[in-house]
Amino acid sequence: MNPGLKKYLSEVFRDRVRFDEPMSVHTSLKIGGPADAYVMPVQEEELVFLVDRLKKDGVFYCVMGAGTNLLVRDQGIRGVVISLAEGFTKIRKAAGGANRVVARSGARLAAVCRYALKHSLSGMNFALGIPGSVGGAVTMNAGTGLGSMAGVVENLRMLFDDGVAMSLDKSRIQWSYRGFAIARPGRDKSGEGIILEAEFLLCPADPNLLKKEAHSLIQKRKTTQPWRAASAGCFFKNPDSGDSAGRLIDSAGLKGFRVGDAEVSKKHANFIVNRGHASADDILRLMEAVQERVYKNFNLKLEPEVKIVGQ
Ligand SMILES: Cc1cc2nc3c(=O)[nH]c(=O)nc-3n(C[C@H](O)[C@H](O)[C@H](O)COP(=O)(O)OP(=O)(O)OC[C@H]3O[C@@H](n4cnc5c(N)ncnc54)[C@H](O)[C@@H]3O)c2cc1C
Structure with a gap:
């Protein structure tokens, strides 16, 4: 530097x-x-x-x-x-309506879920147990079978790399499976930028029913996922064929398969976990081994959902 x-x-x-x-x-x-x-x-x-x-x-x-x-x-x-996880964490009610919540991009999704529960607002429970921030969740269009960010985000405030910060309503957001793109006003090319905050449109709901649902969703996660292990959640995207990556990896007999301390979780085959001292190289070699085996068995190429960065 x-x-x-x-x-x-x-x-x-x-x-x-x-x-x-x-x-x-x-x-x-x-x-x-x-x-x-x-x-x-x-x-x-x-x-x-x-x-x-x-x-x-x-x-x-x-x-x-x-x-x-x-x-x-x-x-x-x-x-x-x-x-942005340390400084950009505020969550507030939006000026424009009682059912609208604005969260800065570094706020944890868990905190947004808690805020919605506290204010008896439904719509965010799908995100319970997703451990990321608002900015990461928007970037990934994070979600589960119950919903994703695409269903609740009304507006984004973004900073583009030419220094312009602006709010964009949902008509400018093109959501995809674990991704999104922005159509920036006055530009031909889609803009990439830093998400500063997101506004969510939620619905009033019975607080007791919401809390009951929240409890059962968290319990389900704990029983089906390696909750405490070091992981990045589901490692691979589900293929376009409609099959689940986890089912394919499991059917290929790869649960528990290891490279060094990197392991295909025995609990959920689409989780790659660090059992202690795994290096990135171990994870990448395990990723390739899984891709090869699944390709050989099912003629399908699994793409990582996890973002791989650095050198
Ligand atoms: C135990 C576990 C369970 C999980 N379960 C789920 C699940 O059910 N569903 C699901 O979809 N995901 C799940 N995940 C994956 C992960 O939590 C989500 O993808 C989450 O939304 C990522 O958010 P993050 O803040 O950690 O992003 P990061 O990992 O920090 O970043 C992810 C990407 O977002 C970009 N990014 C982050 N913040 C911003 C910003 N402000 N502006 C622009 N770009 C930004 C980064 O550059 C990077 O490309 C799980 C992960 C774990 C560990």
Whole structure:
């Protein structure tokens, strides 16, 4: 990292920047080499200036939420990781209506779910047990069989890499399976940017029924998923054929299959877990072995749902 940028980051962010920060500390897989710098902005203005400076210096940057869908390679990230999970966490009622909730992108989905339950609003229970942040959940169109972000997001506030921050209503969002794209006004190309906040449209509901549903959903997760193990949730996307990746991996006899400390969970075959000291390389070799076996058995190529970043 160039000394000028290092000086700028140290002076502006003080105890909110860390250099050579191991990403294993920030990912649910507990894996990942060091990022050159890990920065935790707390204000939108600060973030705008940071992105502008990184662009001018030609330094790579990426945004992370809670790190629950990330595999960071062992040599880490040459560039700057911007974490919004520490500073951008506020959740509030929207000005425009009692059923609307606005959450900043670093807020945990769990906190949004709790907020909705507290205010007797239904619509967010599908997200119970998804451990990510709002920004990560929107990026991934996170969800379950019961719903996904596409069903509840009304509006997004985003910062684009030319420094423009704007709100976009849902007509500008194109949702896909575990993804989304933005049609930015006045631009031909879809815009990519940093999600600053999301507005959710929920429905008034009976608080007791909501709490009962929430309890049973959490219980179900605990019995069907390796709840306490280090993982990034489902590792592979379900194929277009309509089959489930987990069922295919299980049918291929891969439950419990290991490379080093990386293991196909015995509880849920689409979870790859770190049993202690797995490296990113172990996970990647296990991923390839699973892809090969499933391809050989079913003629289907499984694509990772987990985002793989770094070197
Ligand atoms: C035990 C477990 C269970 C899970 N269950 C589910 C499930 O049921 N359904 C499901 O869909 N997923 C599930 N996941 C995966 C994961 O929790 C979700 O994908 C979650 O939405 C990721 O959010 P995050 O904040 O951790 O994102 P991260 O892992 O930090 O990032 C994911 C991607 O989002 C981008 N990103 C993050 N924040 C922003 C932002 N503000 N602006 C722009 N880009 C951003 C990152 O650059 C990255 O590309 C599970 C994971 C675990 C560990």
